[in-house]
Amino acid sequence: MLQGAADVAKRLLAGEVGAGARAIRWLDDRDPRGAEVLAAIYPQTGRAQVVGVTGPPGAGKSTLTDILVAEWRKRGQRVGVIAVDPSSPFTGGAILGDRVRMSRHALDPGVFIRSLGTRGQAGGLSRSTQDACLIFDAMGYDIVLVETVGVGQDEIDVVNLAHTTIIVAVPGLGDEIQAVKAGLMEAGDIFVVNKADRDGYDATHRQMELMLHLRAQAVADLRWDVPLLRAAAAKGEGAEAIVDAIAAHRSFLDQEGDFANRSRLRAREQVLSLVRDALAARALAMSGDAILQQVEMRRLDPYAAADRILSALSEKSAAA
């Protein structure tokens, strides 16, 4: 049976699945033992390539994930999968069903699949997703694949998290461009049109090509030529070229020093978001309720209220 945080950290570094799973649970539940584990394992992280898979609901992200995992396993790489599904904002409950499509990897010791609910976080991920990436990284998985919830038009937090982001589009969502608007289109490192055996594939492919062409014209940085690939994941087609492209992107990042850059950006985002949350909690605990009441009664506007809370915070830290 697992003991305290130190024991869990030691065992997960040795690759023990149960220990890694427990660490992720603690971090997801914001149990303080999670932070202890993270502190102990953090120096051992920074090696895994984090690959984000995102796209609209029904694009086949889970099925695509399944065939990518199979391809990586063929090449001898160990893979951690984090599959995020939405939590109900009303009850907090969630149906996490992504494993269903990855059942064939259930007994493969080189594959660790973890389902997470968004738990109130917007942006397509849970707050704990990054932590779970670090745990898998420390456990020695070569690839950490993060499958986001089905996203709309700008829920692209995964870009801040992943070294390589794959945008999955699919024919037949009506106006195809709807599915890959501004944020998504600018974010991807690799584009995949899935369900290529369906009617409308050619049209979708053409439109994506056009968008990528326009993007290339608008962006000065052309060092990475964004590939547009086809897949029919349910038939097992397309994984080889996609995994090749992911490996090529890794080499590109390493060559350009961008792997370190993206890791740094990611660390920065996480630290800032932790600071933001802690500050907000402290501010609200100190003076929030009274001030919020004034805003509610229209005696104070939101900007002035924020100013007041911030100056109260800095006075307090100056006095301390």
Add this chain to the structure above:
Amino acid sequence: MTTFKRPLRVLLAKLGMDTHTVGVTVIGHALREAGMEVIFTGLKQTPEMVCAAAVQEDVDVVGISTLSAGHTRSLPKLARLLREAGAGDKLLVAGGVIPEEDKPILEQAGVDRIFTMGSDTRDIVAYLESWWAARLAEDAA
């Protein structure tokens, strides 16, 4: 809005070769409405697959739906695998077509609770909630 703190995590799986998913789907949605995180594993699972998923997902409860007989072998096997994997503290619950005379066999083998056909989802939710409350109180002590 709810505060998202330590929701109960439940793995729902079907053991055996049948493909009747209505019951397990209804229960999944009832648990979700009660604020639980429900993880589905899909059809035709073996005890080994369910055990691996339960460990990876670090769930609190493993719920098995069985409608195709064979449960007097597969459920005790699952209970043993969970214990061997250091996951014997998870609550193991079974439901479906389970004859009365099989119940003692299963209970003795480590199945914590059996819900047979016609069980009210509200009873299942209430049972899990009270088990979870007791477990949390135990952890806090």
